[in-house]
Amino acid sequence: MGLILRLASIKDADCLFEWRNDPDTRKASHSTERIEVADHMQWLKASLCNPNRRLYVVEKKHVPVGTVRADFDNGTWTLSWSVSPRYRGKGIASQMLALTVEEFNEPLVAEIKAQNIASIKVAQRTGFILQREQEGVLYFQR
Template sequence: MLVLVELRLVTMEDADLLLEWRNDAVTRKASLSSEKVTQEGHLAWLQASLGNKDRRLWMAQVAGKRIGSGRADRQQEGWLLSWTIAPDMRGKGLAYPMLQAMLTGLTGPFFAQIKNDNLASIKVAQKAGFVCQETKEGVLYFARGAS
């Protein structure tokens, strides 16, 4: 079944929900930075991110329901991507179509850094054509379209 995931740019109105998702125990375990984030720190980060011309922050939606978020950071060699599925939407096959939507709006190459125990994200990255280039300290470094 094909799921249509729509992306829209994040706004400050999304701040509370993004913080809730970020501080979810499973999300924190999968994140490269696993500490709990304070509201003050999150708001400062979000405000700075929204003003950063080299960062894209998206809210992913299916039929108007917010199902996750994605981030793309422009690097010298391409885009570093990361994604999060809302806790109540996990296991529904939404991460892959969300990643595909993120890739559609950007020109590669693309990169992702995924912890080696985050099997769901590893599978999504591989399905989207990312290839693991190296592993360092429990983190897999993936690339797609890089020479």
């Protein structure tokens, strides 16, 4: 489907901000509050120079369609992802994750709320295996 995965830059600030504040993205996140633009900019600048974080953007025909964040801790990368609201329901998340997992040699984990059926399907399709459930959150590993 011609998706490319690249590292995010400060030029992605607007679309990452829009996607982060999308109601479904907030619902799926650990922190469900609306983010202010100043906080977002601070977060993005810090993220881009954090050696333990990789922030990716996926493009289709030069249009940003999704993002994956990877955080390294204790030998493991924790992934979280979202697809642009305009591009959901087209199978993009599965392809985006398939590209992302190729970038890593270390174990990967994902924390997904139990009601997020689409993300659970996508994680399982990408080879993530359910380890445990705690307080409505499913912990996957790959």
